[in-house]
Amino acid sequence: xxxxxxxxxxxxxxxxxxxxxxxxxxxxxxxxxxxxxxxxxxxxxxxxxxxxxxxxxxxxxxxxxxxxxxxxxxxxxxxxxxxxxxxxxxxxxxxxxxxxxxxxxxxxxxxxxxxxxxxxxxxxxxxxxxxxxxxxxxxxxxxxxxxxxxxxxxxxxxxxxxxxxxxxxxxxxxxxxxxxxxxxxxxxxxxxxxxxxxxxxxxxxxxxxxxxxxxxxxxxxxxxxxxxxxxxxxxxxxxxxxxxxxxxxxxxxxxxxxxxxxxxxxxxxxxxxxxxxxxxxxxxxxxxxxxxxxxxxxxxxxxxxxxxxxxxxxxxxxxxxxxxxxxxxxxxxxxxxxxxxxxxxxxxxxxxxxxxxxxxxxxxxxxxxxxxxxxxxxxxxxxxxxxxxxxxxxxxxxxxxxxxxxxxxxxxxxxxxxxxxxxxxxxxxxxxxxxxxxxxxxxxxxxxxxxxxxxxxxxxxxxxxxxxxxxxxxxxxxxxxxxxxxxxxxxxxxxxxxxxxxxxxxxxxxxxxxxxxxxxxxxxxxxxxxxxxxxxxxxxxxxxxxxxxxxxxxxxxxx
RNA sequence: GCGCCUGUAGCUCAGGGGAUAGAGCAUCGGACUUCUAAUCCGAGUGUCGCAGGUUCGAUUCCUGCCAGGCGCGCCA
Numbered sequence: 001x002x003x004x005x006x007x008x009x010x011x012x013x014x015x016x017x018x019x020x021x022x023x024x025x026x027x028x029x030x031x032x033x034x035x036x037x038x039x040x041x042x043x044x045x046x047x048x049x050x051x052x053x054x055x056x057x058x059x060x061x062x063x064x065x066x067x068x069x070x071x072x073x074x075x076x077x078x079x080x081x082x083x084x085x086x087x088x089x090x091x092x093x094x095x096x097x098x099x100x101x102x103x104x105x106x107x108x109x110x111x112x113x114x115x116x117x118x119x120x121x122x123x124x125x126x127x128x129x130x131x132x133x134x135x136x137x138x139x140x141x142x143x144x145x146x147x148x149x150x151x152x153x154x155x156x157x158x159x160x161x162x163x164x165x166x167x168x169x170x171x172x173x174x175x176x177x178x179x180x181x182x183x184x185x186x187x188x189x190x191x192x193x194x195x196x197x198x199x200x201x202x203x204x205x206x207x208x209x210x211x212x213x214x215x216x217x218x219x220x221x222x223x224x225x226x227x228x229x230x231x232x233x234x235x236x237x238x239x240x241x242x243x244x245x246x247x248x249x250x251x252x253x254x255x256x257x258x259x260x261x262x263x264x265x266x267x268x269x270x271x272x273x274x275x276x277x278x279x280x281x282x283x284x285x286x287x288x289x290x291x292x293x294x295x296x297x298x299x300x301x302x303x304x305x306x307x308x309x310x311x312x313x314x315x316x317x318x319x320x321x322x323x324x325x326x327x328x329x330x331x332x333x334x335x336x337x338x339x340x341x342x343x344x345x346x347x348x349x350x351x352x353x354x355x356x357x358x359x360x361x362x363x364x365x366x367x368x369x370x371x372x373x374x375x376x377x378x379x380x381x382x383x384x385x386x387x388x389x390x391x392x393x394x395x396x397x398x399x400x401x402x403x404x405x406x407x408x409x410x411x412x413x414x415x416x417x418x419x420x421x422x423x424x425x426x427x428x429x430x431x432x433x434x435x436x437x438x439x440x441x442x443x444x445x446x447x448x449x450x451x452x453x454x455x456x457x458x459x460x461x462x463x464x465x466x467x468x469x470x471x472x473x474x475x476x477x478x479x480x481x482x483x484x485x486x487x488x489x490x491x492x493x494x495x496x497x498x499x500x501x502x503x504x505x506x507x508x509x510x511x512x513x514x515x516x517x518x519x520x521x522x523x524x525x526x527x528x529x530x531x532x533x534x535x536x537x538x539x540x541x542x543x544x545x546x547x548x549x550x551x552x553x554x555x556x557x558x559x
Numbered sequence: 560g561c562g563c564c565u566g567u568a569g570c571u572c573a574g575g576g577g578a579u580a581g582a583g584c585a586u587c588g589g590a591c592u593u594c595u596a597a598u599c600c601g602a603g604u605g606u607c608g609c610a611g612g613u614u615c616g617a618u619u620c621c622u623g624c625c626a627g628g629c630g631c632g633c634c635a
């Protein structure tokens with residue numbers, strides 16, 4: 001465990017003990033013990049750590065908060081915690097000031113732990129399945145898919161760093177109506193090219209890429225039309241969706257996103273899992289027949305209305321394979337499921353959660369993150385997108401235009417439940433004001449210092465051998481404090497499923513570094529100070545790389 | 560009509576039961592003979608959508624309303 005986390009828990013413990021002792025000696029009766037929460041005050045003059053526990057206790061102990069704080073402090077034993085002073089402030093905060101020695105320990109921790117610095121066992125190895133993107137394999141991915149890819153992948157990185165056992169999964173809807181129509185559309189274009197008179201399918205995919213696919217298919221399988229009608233359709237559907245999946249894999253890989261598993265819907269159909277889940281729900285008494293359809297009594301688990309699982313024509317609805325799929329996830333041993341969906345699917349959560357309960361799993365083991373929409377802008381003007389006319393910006397085009405690093409960072413800047421404005425022009429043209437470059441530039445500057453040190457034969461000393469207490473300026477101390485925050489930031493981001501916290505952290509760390517860089521010289525200083533600052537710079541490099549890697553943004557050596 | 564998300568500085572957004580609500584952009588003024596000025600330093604701006612409620616304390620939680628977005632199928 002890192003010094004920052006250790007210190008926090010020790011101080012918390014000291015407060016808990018102080019509360020017990022105070023209660024005993026003062027005769028307080030405390031029924032609901034408030035949790036001792038420590039926070040880093042926004043205002044520097046309020047010290048390094050603060051707790052509001054005395055104010056929390058006013059509910060239990062009928063005394064003025066400042067009075068409670070006084071009593072607590074009398075019973076507080078802070079030996080071995082680096083706490084240098086304790087004071088009561090404002091309405092009843094207890095502010096703690098720490099000795100700088102703990103900061104030097106942070107630098108030693110970072111050196112010792114290297115890439116592992118920032119990681120923790122908060123998640124205790126819990127097996128989590130994170131499903132995201134899952135775009136239909138019937139066309140290129142769009143910018144919302146791209147946002148989902150960035151957020152999902154980064155959340156997985158964060159949760160892994162926080163000690164969860166995370167698996168990334170992509171669900172391929174290759175067996176539904178859309179896939180069928182897609183196959184029919186390819187087949188229609190194919191026949192056109194063969195000079196046949198065809199009627200293009202209603203609601204079919206008329207965009208150019210379908211025609212291009214048909215052209216490729218004609219070259220690969222010139223004798224397709226000799227098969228039976230059913231065989232032709234089935235072939236086009238399978239060939240087309242497989243082809244799109246390969247395309248999606250390639251696009252996502254270029255975006256730095258690799259999935260552990262691509263789960264095919266058709267496997268559910270072929271493996272008889274739809275019947276199995278229907279049977280299970282039937283046996284459990286959650287299904288009934290009405291108007292010729294089979295209904296799932298989802299209202300018994302809080303849904304607004306019951307849902308059809310098998311239509312009166314005997315075909316399953318979209319829900320049925322999806323329930324089968326989620327059941328499958330649990331049966332593969334995952335304890336917690338997280339799905340990332342678009343805002344148009346929020347109405348779907350209640351029925352899915354109902355199904356999960358009907359299958360015997362706890363409601364809170366299934367979680368949905370609804371990702372809000374992306375508004376694409378160019379120079380502040382909305383980019384109009386029409387899928388029918390084929391005028392939409394694809395994920396690939398976005399990547400080609402702004403690059404992986406800028407694209408990922410922009411998607412990760414905002415909270416998932418916040419609508420996102422993405423200005424394409426801003427992401428590239430205003431590169432000087434671009435936060436991505438600001439962060440990467442900090443890394444490049446560090447590399448430059450280390451490179452020049454090496455060229456001059458100056459070695460970065462071991463932290464244990466450096467005179468770290470020479471690091472005394474405000475800029476140096478602020479920078480180390482920022483470094484100390486990473487483990488806690490990762491835990492917070494994991495717990496709250498908020499990747500944007502790490503994006504923010506990177507920016508703040510870069511900002512602290514730039515400030516340090518301007519105010520403190522490294523090379524050419526007196527040897528002991530130079531050594532201490534080299535240790536610091538090395539540590540910043542390590543932490544910045546770790547945080548950027550979590551975001552999937554590269555850390556260039558030069559710019 | 561019902562459900563979900565959002566409403567915070569001129570713009571884009573963080574934050575969050577507590578101490579004087581923060582960043583970036585934009586605007587203005589400074590800083591390079593020295594490790595990369597893609598940087599730094601300084602300056603100003605807020606009825607935290609409106610109204611009630613809970614609380615020692617609400618911008619934060621609850622309720623209602625207003626505004627914007629998205630849903631509400633035997634579509635997927």
